[in-house]
Amino acid sequence: MGQRPNDLTPHASPQHYLGAEMRAWRTQRGLSLGKLSESILFNTSYMARVERGGQAASADLVQAYDDALGASGSLVRLHTSILQGISLEALPKRDVANREPHVANSDVALAGESGLQAPSEEGMSIPVRSDDGRIIFVSLSRRALIGALGAGAAIAAAPDLSAAAKAAPRSDLIASGADPIELLQATRKVLIDNDNLFGPHRVIPTVQQQLAAIKELRADRRGTDRRKLLHLQTQYSELCGWLYQDLGDFRAAQHWMQEALAASSMAGDEELTTYILARRSQLAGDMHDPIEAVDIAEAAEDRATPKSRLAAVAATYGAHGHALRQDHVMAQRAYEHARELHAAMDADPNSPWGVWLDAAYIDLQRAHSLSALGDHRGAAGGFRDAITRLPAGYHRDRGVYLGREAVSLARAGEPEQAATVGLQALSIARETGSDRIARELAQLDSTLDQWRTVPGVADFKDALTEAVLRQA
Known part of the structure; x- marks a missing residue:
């Protein structure tokens, strides 16, 4: 029934x-x-x-x-x-x-x-x-309310975007007197900063407005300017794909990643195309499609310049695909391969792609994979170690990883420690309105049900209830 x-x-x-x-x-x-x-x-x-x-x-x-x-x-x-x-x-x-x-x-x-x-x-x-x-x-339901926490907090917390990131139709860009391409590049950085602080809810409409402006500008540009616009269109499309991926709207994320791949091909930028392929592998992993995650990662690594950062990025996402297939041995080998690529890579200061990849990021992804493989104690330890090395600017990501650490601790039978870490994640969720953190908190809330009478767990559930009621 x-x-x-x-x-x-x-x-x-x-x-x-x-x-x-x-x-x-x-x-x-x-x-x-x-x-x-x-x-x-x-x-x-x-x-x-x-x-x-x-x-x-x-x-x-x-x-x-x-x-x-x-x-x-x-x-x-x-x-x-x-x-x-x-x-x-x-x-x-x-x-x-x-x-x-x-x-x-x-x-x-x-x-x-x-x-x-x-x-x-x-x-x-x-x-x-x-x-x-x-x-x-x-x-x-608690789960529905917790899921709504991110959306409500984002709307309540996010201020207006700065003037550089407001809607900029083609005529406004030209009339501003500034180079429209430089203005669009600067706007993208502002949007990324807003996303890191407040989540995707307030950012997506402006990103799509900038994309419309870029397509309008392409109509009367030729040569180098047109290629630069296609390059920007790729970057904005990839950003839009990430924002929807963060929201859990994977169909929309796929659409924008396909748009990014098409634009990068028209721009003729091999490195950017390789980066988009690596990101598509990450998206496939989030969608729990292990075969697609592995195959696309291998294609991206094959295209990447030897000893480049992008080769290590692709290998890292491919490793998680093996974990999703429950292949412990291949996942371990793939992460060792990713670490070797990272250690041997020639850092290119002129390349903007995958600059966030470092040893801590690889360890965070491995912890995520350990969780998928059922090694929850190992995953919790991996998250804890990597979080201590996370750069200060990654505030929302810290909340996501704290949430994942808390879930792993709960599944490893450490409810009080899980509740303590969960409260830290909840604090960041309130500040940023992150849907990804809210989804981790919903899992934690459910996992901790069997220990609901434990004082620390009760405190976490009370705080979570207060937070979601405030957003209701």
């Missing part, structure tokens, strides 16, 4: 309302998440989080739902309305033709109005304002 779907809470926020509408269309068409996923090529976990309201839907996902389910644009229009800030009260109440009433139009997921319930392992109740102005209580 299939698992009963989680109750939805459409009145909790416009994001929850959209998720409820998306599920209503899917169930009306008689499709499971798995079946729809096969059709639209999105990750089922991501789709489920969106339907529950635990993660914001990307425009690509909404469009895919609308097309596959024959929604005639209604889901896209609803998503657009939400992005424009239209309130719940103004949103349409029925979209699916001749369907049965669903949770978006009923109180099936609403808790009683007697008071705020204490958090539970199944979920918690929080007060929200209904369409008619009443205060009601809705039931939200």
Whole structure:
């Protein structure tokens, strides 16, 4: 018997309302998440989080739902309305033709109005304002709320991007008097800094605006300038792919990585193309596609200049592919190979690609692989050692690795130490709004359930509850 779907809470926020509408269309068409996923090529976990309201839907996902389910644009229009800030009260109440009433139009997921319930392992109740102005209580799962922590914190914490990173259509770039190519290069650095500090939510729209400006500029440029623009288009597309990868929207990430690969080929930059291939191997690893991760990494390493940093980057991502295949021996050999390449490489100060690769980064990736191989104690030790060597500027990444260390400690049977490290990761999650940290915290929260009465674990769960309630 299939698992009963989680109750939805459409009145909790416009994001929850959209998720409820998306599920209503899917169930009306008689499709499971798995079946729809096969059709639209999105990750089922991501789709489920969106339907529950635990993660914001990307425009690509909404469009895919609308097309596959024959929604005639209604889901896209609803998503657009939400992005424009239209309130719940103004949103349409029925979209699916001749369907049965669903949770978006009923109180099936609403808790009683007697008071705020204490958090539970199944979920918690929080007060929200209904369409008619009443205060009601809705039931939200802990996992959905934790998943929403990153999105809410990012919106609350991120300031406006600096003037250099605001939308820059072609005419504005030219009218500014500055060299548009230099301005676009500087803007990319600002966007990367904002992503490191606050996560991808505030950055993606501006990145896509810059991409549109680059394509406009290409229309009347020739020769060297045009190649420079194609080079920039590759860099911006790769950045966009990374931002979506960080959000867990792997289909969108694949799209932008393919765009980056095409632009790098047109630019004729072999080194940049090699870097994009290595990044595609990393993406395949995040998508738990070990064969693709290994094969693309080997192709990237074959293309890389001997003794270059990119060869070591590609070998590192390929090693994780072997771990995903549960091949302990090949994973160990591959990491030894990556270390050898790193030790023997001729550092090229003029190459901007993979400059973050150092011994600590390789060790962090190996710790991640040890976790995939089930060596949780070894993974925890690897994360701890590598985190102490992480550069100070990698604030959000430190939170991700702290979260992974905490999960590994919990799985190794060290709940109090896991909770202590988890609190450190939670602090960074609050500051940065990182979805990657939020996903690690959700895993930790679930893994620590069996030790919920341990004082340190109880403190972590209380702090996590406070954080997600603040974002709700």
